Amino acid sequence: MSPAISERGKAFPPSPIRKLVPYADRARAAGKRVLHLNIGQPDIPTPPAFFDAIRRYEETVLAYGPSTGMKEYVLAVQEYYRQWGLEFEPQEIIPTFGGSEAIIMAMLIVAETGDEIIVPEPFYTNYRCFALMAGVQLVPVPTEVSQCCRLPSYEELRKFVTPRTRAIMINTPNNPTGRVLELDELEAVRRLALEHDLFVLSDEVYREFVFDGKRHRSPADFADLRSRVIMLDSISKVFSSCGARVGCIASKNAEVMNSALRLAQGRLCAPTLEQIAAAAAYRARREYLPPVVEEYRRRRDEVFAGLAEMREVTCPMPSGAFYAMLDLPVDDAEKFIVWMLTSFDVNGETVMLAPGDGFYATPGKGVHEARIAYVLEPPKLRRAMSILRQGLAAYPG
Numbered sequence: 058m059s060p061a062i063s064e065r066g067k068a069f070p071p072s073p074i075r076k077l078v079p080y081a082d083r084a085r086a087a088g089k090r091v092l093h094l095n096i097g098q099p100d101i102p103t104p105p106a107f108f109d110a111i112r113r114y115e116e117t118v119l120a121y122g123p124s125t126g127m128k129e130y131v132l133a134v135q136e137y138y139r140q141w142g143l144e145f146e147p148q149e150i151i152p153t154f155g156g157s158e159a160i161i162m163a164m165l166i167v168a169e170t171g172d173e174i175i176v177p178e179p180f181y182t183n184y185r186c187f188a189l190m191a192g193v194q195l196v197p198v199p200t201e202v203s204q205c206c207r208l209p210s211y212e213e214l215r216k217f218v219t220p221r222t223r224a225i226m227i228n229t230p231n232n233p234t235g236r237v238l239e240l241d242e243l244e245a246v247r248r249l250a251l252e253h254d255l256f257v258l259s260d261e262v263y264r265e266f267v268f269d270g271k272r273h274r275s276p277a278d279f280a281d282l283r284s285r286v287i288m289l290d291s292i293s294k295v296f297s298s299c300g301a302r303v304g305c306i307a308s309k310n311a312e313v314m315n316s317a318l319r320l321a322q323g324r325l326c327a328p329t330l331e332q333i334a335a336a337a338a339y340r341a342r343r344e345y346l347p348p349v350v351e352e353y354r355r356r357r358d359e360v361f362a363g364l365a366e367m368r369e370v371t372c373p374m375p376s377g378a379f380y381a382m383l384d385l386p387v388d389d390a391e392k393f394i395v396w397m398l399t400s401f402d403v404n405g406e407t408v409m410l411a412p413g414d415g416f417y418a419t420p421g422k423g424v425h426e427a428r429i430a431y432v433l434e435p436p437k438l439r440r441a442m443s444i445l446r447q448g449l450a451a452y453p454g
């Protein structure tokens with residue numbers, strides 16, 4: 058006999074991105090090569106400046122840093138936001154353990170247990186886990202893959218507001234859809250926030266990855282949302298440094314930042330050495346980022362050239378991040394993904410996608426969908442798309 062764990066502990070959802078990994082492990086053990094399009098782990102090298110900064114570190118003790126953050130990191134982020142036209146004072150930026158901790162902090166700060174946060178779906182699957190940790194109810198607003206996951210109008214959005222709604226959470230460019238929000242969609246979010254007295258949690262971890270001459274826009278661009286917007290940010294994707302675990306929460310709202318600081322003090326500090334390295338990466342961004350963005354655009358085009366040959370797959374071309382949601386002509390996308398790993402290969406090679414239903418809070422949605430992350434080099438992507446096409450043709454379901 059052992060003691061029972063909490064109901065909360067039981068309720069944590071498995072990550073749809075990782076839960077099929079044992080099938081991939083078995084496929085590999087059986088001698089197959091697996092092309093991983095299931096996880097947003099970029100293969101692009103981290104900026105050399107990041108590692109140079111670590112090599113230059115000369116302290117003999119890796120000590121706690123201040124809860125307010127390492128000065129050079131905070132100043133680097135301040136300067137970076139300035140380039141985006143956003144003015145934050147140093148005390149309005151607090152380093153976190155990746156974007157993940159920033160999101161958890163924001164949820165804890167804006168909502169009481171049982172309060173609601175509106176979020177367009179599909180959404181980044183780990184929001185469900187963070188919401189459980191914070192005791193927050195996510196209220197999904199449906200969007201359609203066939204309509205590029207456009208946000209609905211203000212009139213539609215406001216139907217999701219209840220007396221318990223505290224915030225709307227947006228993510229542009231989006232994981233899993235790749236959507237970059239247009240000005241009119243952000244206007245609807247703005248009106249919702251102003252007319253219903255809500256916070257706007259803005260997850261912008263893919264800010265740099267926008268193609269086709271489009272522009273990333275942040276709700277923080279609106280002067281009248283200044284005290285409502287909470288920016289949730291990270292170096293994980295922008296500087297291909299997911300393992301550094303460095304991000305930040307930033308807001309012009311002093312009460313929010315006061316609360317964030319007390320939370321930050323409770324868990325002491327974000328990774329110190331990695332903040333120093335992150336500051337160096339921010340300083341190197343002008344040389345580093347343009348070829349990286351161009352590489353992701355090339356990869357997206359490679360994926361969509363492959364998809365164009367699969368007429369039964371619906372997927373409008375997204376303009377940002379490095380993901381797309383595919384509507385597949387299969388009975389159940391998860392079964393199809395498992396079948397690809399267990400029963401299909403082309404010359405000993407197969408492909409792994411992430412099942413779509415885990416990106417929805419509405420039961421039954423996303424069953425026919427899968428997320429593709431284009432985090433491989435173009436030749437591998439070309440092979441992956443060919444394998445996917447042949448797999449779809451051969452799949453019995």
Ligand SMILES: Cc1ncc(COP(=O)(O)O)c(C=O)c1O
Nearest residue numbers: 155156157181232262291293304
């Ligand atoms: C939309 C989105 N937000 C936040 C995160 C969290 O990233 P990290 O904690 O590594 O910064 C991710 C990671 O994939 C993401 O896709």
